[in-house]
Amino acid sequence: MVERDHPALSVTEQCRLLSIPRSTFYHAPGGETAESLALMRRIDEQFLQTPFYGVRQMTWHLRAEGETVNPKRVRRLMRLMGLTPIYQKPNTSVPAKAHKVWPYLLRGRTI
Template sequence: MIDREHKLPIRRQAEVLSISRGVAYYKPRPVSEQDLLLMQKLDELHLNYPFAGSRILRGLLHQQGVDAGRLHIGTLMKKMGIEAIYRKRNTSKPAPGHRIYPYLLRSLMVTRPNQAWAMDISYIPMARGFVYLAAVVDWFSRKILSWRLSITMDV
């Protein structure tokens, strides 16, 4: 976007493009050898411990005799595009634009079996992905009427 050989000054080119001049003059620094070795060790540890974040990885590196700060490890993890695998918050938020249906059973008193059922789909984290569990439960007796396990969300 910025042409350094153009007769228009870089300052003016940055104004026309509505970008900061700092972006126009920035030259990325190469990654140091020390960081490359640390990133290689982080990659190996992440494959063995995908649930580990920067704090646990720092401890594991310390056991191997490598001293590095937690924030530096977090920065390198971001640069590498890796993160700890764990359940995130707010997994039940509806997508933007999806309709929210009214709750029709709010005032219903469940007084006998087979009057109301509930359906739930949950995922169970495993070593290599997830297993999905679908279950139908009777509200009154709280018994599981049916359940299925699957490795995909397909029918």
């Protein structure tokens, strides 16, 4: 998109035309550290054994193994890896079988 060696337009003008900050053009993403990659590997191994562990339980498990982590970091790494725990979601849309359905008495009437 932005060419450094453009003959007519400078980098500043190209960024202005594209409506992006110049800092975005120069920014290079850092990536994950080796420590985070090792922690991600441990999270993945544990998640394969216990796919129902969410952020809190995974944090407790890692702390019990001697890892110093907080829930924010575990949440970020699990989100980055695309791990979501398996648990029963609330089934609120299905009515109870014994529940009586009451008629709407104001239908068709002007109030």
